Amino acid sequence: MRHRFWETQPVGQFKDAGDISLSEGPIEPPAPLSAVKPEPYNLPALYEWTTCDMDDEQTCAEVYSLLTNNYVEDDENMFRFNYSKEFLRWALRPPGYFKSWHIGVRVKASKKLVAFITGVPARIRVRNEVVRMAEVNFLCVHKKLRSKRLAPVMIKEVTRRVHLENIWQAAYTAGVVLPTPFTTCRYWHRSLNPKKLIDVGFSRLGARMTMSRTIRLYKLPGSTATPGLRKMELRDVPAVTRLLREYLSQYVVVPDLDENDVEHWLLPLENVVESYVVESPETHEVTDFFSFYSLPSSILNNQNHSVLKAAYSYYNVAKKTPLLQLMNDALIVAKQKDYDVFNALDAMHNETFLKELKFGPGDGQLHYYLYNYRVRNALRPSELGLVLL
Template structure:
């Protein structure tokens, strides 16, 4: 066991001993009811829960990670300084411009990393509906919330597409409480082939990282990352790609988050960041008006017969980007074939039957808390848009029309790929939140956001809701 792991275990064991002493002392007056702190919180009225969570958020703001490179250079990254990632001063452990920072280990640790007393590892069986439901519960209550605690992300069983071709069950790594088997932590990765400049690399894409909000000060996040790294290394892979709004050592690229209102009345009423704050309702409705019907000839929903054509259109776009996924036909089917409430993909078919364009967006559902009228929000997030014949702005405008007709309230996108060619033109508004791309154990020059192609289904970076994460790395 490493010294950091041993210290964490000792600290958390001490916490557990202290809590046991208090429990014995208070047994004489304690009323019957749930004794688990998490259960006690959940037993409170929802309004009271929100007050407590808002207070926790205000506390976590002082402990959050830096948001800019200038702040990051003054910050001590207790965990990441031990990892094979580029340093914030531009140097790294590797001696080459492109390539691994450290070579693959000769031997990989066989035993799992130690957890605090009272917790244990569990490889989640995501083919089990009960386990899936349990995971959704953990994510919905702990993954993301907005800053004023009024909007909470709502995962669905259909969305957790964590079993793409060549998936590995050991990479679905959970943490449970021994006493009641409650799931309190989860991290997942999926295999991916990525083009990094001219290098094709098989690595993993980290998809989800979630720790119960009551355990975030216990430094469980670094242990989750170490354990997933160990399990990936056991399969002979030593590189990873991941994204986060937090500034860590060191971003490969950074992009901004943009919103386009489709239902301005609702966005204003729930105070969504996608609403124009300087507009009254009447002006906002007029400003965001869209055509009633699409205008691109041959635009239609994608089908199974379109998979090869979609793959061809996307591959033709690869030469324009320095970071892009390389998807097999099976992966195109897994990530892009339309699925209700998960992903919508449309193609543009030319007169000769060949595909000349593709556009896809995935669904983000959020619960609206404590509102007298609205209970939920539907957001569409752009994944891919590519065309060899249709102007991208025209194709994107048609996509907005389609999304609005399907009941979405807001459309969001990153300023990656060629998206900047239409974002302002189609009245998207830029947010103050950035998403950063990172490579683990790989050194290469940084790149601008227009040289980055979206990774398949980057598991919900509904970024206005993720700013509050209070992890300590």
């Protein structure tokens, strides 16, 4: 497949796969800031750039509505991601964020928001190197403006604004294959509300299964098993940061998180991110934690249900509690909070609990990419310790 745009970009090219003369690291060196184009890229004449202030209720509502109606759908167009406004604010305003990286496109005449792309700053470790990067997400072009090569302009503009902050690398994920993934993960799904999932076409009744047997199969205990399990609090940030940094040290590509980052990304935020710690009843030490984020999907064309409530496994560390038990407690908590399904990638050590806890493999793949950074050999999902939203 030809990639007219991506062939021009500093990313691993398909033709270079397996070329052992290419070394790991930046593909292009940083340029002096004076060489970064100072003015925005040109848009087609009817459109204009806008910086989206996510603190502003009306702007946030416009972004929410663009994404709710035009963002990612499954292959069969049955579901579409429905990130909440609170979620978008959380995802886009981590420590040190740049408002200038929240980029919209409006119709000049009507001011209607028709396209969006964002970056947030992050430190990502690739093997032994910690690199300042942008995490790029929420690329969206209104359905009526598709296939007009607007996406490459959006990507070039976010790249330019990232360069203006003297950052030269980025990380992103996509369901589509582009040049060139450094790893590819699969989503696994654990039914919490099997009847609804079957009713809306998310899953199907297994061969020789009845609805009541299926409901029994996925039934969970009414309460969690781990003594000392409780919601994470602000005072847990130092311990959670230590646990997480130690745990992530074994993986090849991971976020480099300090206490400020952990406070932002893991402290519970109602209907956005949930984190639970295990505090030892004897020593009062925090020994383990799990977390998941809340990303509902709109159910397109169903009479009885309009929203699928999905929990997505985020970062989990099992130091003392067996991982299987910890994650079963995560399922129980999610069920109590009325989620319909619990999703997890086959990244990190997730493979060790997925089958046992009755997750089934999904049909979607998630490809991971770095911009302007070559990874020598594609990683196995179990070598990846990075979850993007």
